[in-house]
Amino acid sequence: MAKLMVFIDGTWLYSNLRHLAKESNQPGFHIDYGALPKAIAKELCEQNGLGELDLVRTYLFGSYPINYNLVDEDRARKRKDFFTMLREDYHYEVEAFPIDYAERRILHDDREADDPFSPREKCVDIALAASMLYYAAVADGYDIAAAVVGDKDYFPLFQKTRQLGKRIAVISIRQSCAKMYSDRQDVKKLKDYHIIWLNDMIEKIAWSPVEMDVECRSPLHEGGRLTTTTMRLRNGQPYFCEVCRAKFAEQKEEQMREYTSAGINGQMDKEESHEDNAYFDGQVEALIPDRGFGFIKRTDGASFFFHLTHLTNAEWEAVGVGAAVRFTVTKNPIGSKAGAAGEVTMTLETDSSEVTQQ
Ligand SMILES: [Zn+2]
CATH class of the missing domain: 3.40.50.1010 (5'-nuclease)
Incomplete structure (x- = not known):
């Protein structure tokens, strides 16, 4: 053959x-x-x-x-x-x-x-x-x-x-x-x-879309959670409805404006930016629960914005201040302005460190 x-x-x-x-x-x-x-x-x-x-x-x-x-x-x-x-x-x-x-x-x-x-x-x-x-x-x-x-x-x-x-x-x-x-x-x-x-x-x-009823997992979701979608969901990936995703984009835009208003648009240091697969260790340093985002402090002290959609292996509700995370960087911090994280993964140490803190 x-x-x-x-x-x-x-x-x-x-x-x-x-x-x-x-x-x-x-x-x-x-x-x-x-x-x-x-x-x-x-x-x-x-x-x-x-x-x-x-x-x-x-x-x-x-x-x-x-x-x-x-x-x-x-x-x-x-x-x-x-x-x-x-x-x-x-x-x-x-x-x-x-x-x-x-x-x-x-x-x-x-x-x-x-x-x-x-x-x-x-x-x-x-x-x-x-x-x-x-x-x-x-x-x-x-x-x-x-x-x-x-x-x-x-x-x-x-x-x-x-x-x-x-x-x-x-x-x-x-x-x-x-x-x-x-x-x-x-x-x-x-x-x-x-x-x-x-x-x-x-x-x-041609791909034939399959309609499914899925629950929106956003903590910011308003009203009934069950929505019909043809979106393919990756294993274990939470579903966020159209409305919530639009809200997320708005929040990120807001964050982005703050970032650019510091006059650093396009001034990223190319040398240290975007090692695509580089992972850093850090700890959650602050959470704004009703907005669905927070900040991570990297081991070198630099801060990074992260959003609930960045979490790869945990529910937003399960994230606490002090939790240990590994994360990728999509923007480096400039001066006192926080950078932005990409994927955020709760690390194994999370459980034990949370236990010791409680
Ligand atoms: Zn929703």
């Missing part, structure tokens, strides 16, 4: 979803990433009369924002949750790279009209190329590489991969595909099959 690996340029796919959404006539169109690789394998077989394929693995290459305006935290978190879902639920291999937003809003439309800033993506295409060539060169990698791409930069990769004796299938979107990929003459000799259009597979790859 021929072995198939699927390589997805996630950034390209994500930014061109709107074309598929438009054709599907579903404004909330999303791809079912569990179904996508299998649908591609099936389409490849059917269009080319291939026997059954062994779908070995699916790779997705993408990016996630760092150093963005705190108001967009919900959006940034959704991106991270998306990658987690791909890994945990669908067994994708995900390679994701940070994009620095220099304190700006993530969406172009949310930024000032005259702001020349444009986010720079790094590494995504190179990482895809490195993986495809690597598995072409090792024994038992794949026989066919299915590339879900549109940008023209990939053609040397496809040529070299074919020179290693592997077959290339290109899967793309009509409105966003380099001409050479759909060329039936294949002048550049970069593929072994006619191109497959996701446009023609919309029904097979």
Whole structure:
């Protein structure tokens, strides 16, 4: 059985979803990433009369924002949750790279009209190329590489991969595909099959939302807690309703304004900012229970704002002053102004330290 690996340029796919959404006539169109690789394998077989394929693995290459305006935290978190879902639920291999937003809003439309800033993506295409060539060169990698791409930069990769004796299938979107990929003459000799259009597979790859009744876990929630949502919840992650999430964004914006009014907008020390996976130890030093946020004192004495949505493994009600935490930093403190925490995890010592304090 021929072995198939699927390589997805996630950034390209994500930014061109709107074309598929438009054709599907579903404004909330999303791809079912569990179904996508299998649908591609099936389409490849059917269009080319291939026997059954062994779908070995699916790779997705993408990016996630760092150093963005705190108001967009919900959006940034959704991106991270998306990658987690791909890994945990669908067994994708995900390679994701940070994009620095220099304190700006993530969406172009949310930024000032005259702001020349444009986010720079790094590494995504190179990482895809490195993986495809690597598995072409090792024994038992794949026989066919299915590339879900549109940008023209990939053609040397496809040529070299074919020179290693592997077959290339290109899967793309009509409105966003380099001409050479759909060329039936294949002048550049970069593929072994006619191109497959996701446009023609919309029904097979559309995600069908499932409605669920979930309780909002926000301590600030008003009224009945049960709400209907189609949101996918990560294991153990608390659900916050639309209203509460809007409230959270407002609070963070408020916090953000205070931060920027100190005249430090964009003045972050790049050297020490955003070691993405750096964790720090600290203790909860203050809580404002009715607002849903508080402050953490790091072991070096610096203070960090944190919000109840930052908690990874504890309920807001369970957090007490003095509790030991590990946390990531999304903003460094400047002068006497507190910084901001990212993920906040209550550490094991929490229980014992709380006991000794009580
Ligand atoms: Zn709520």
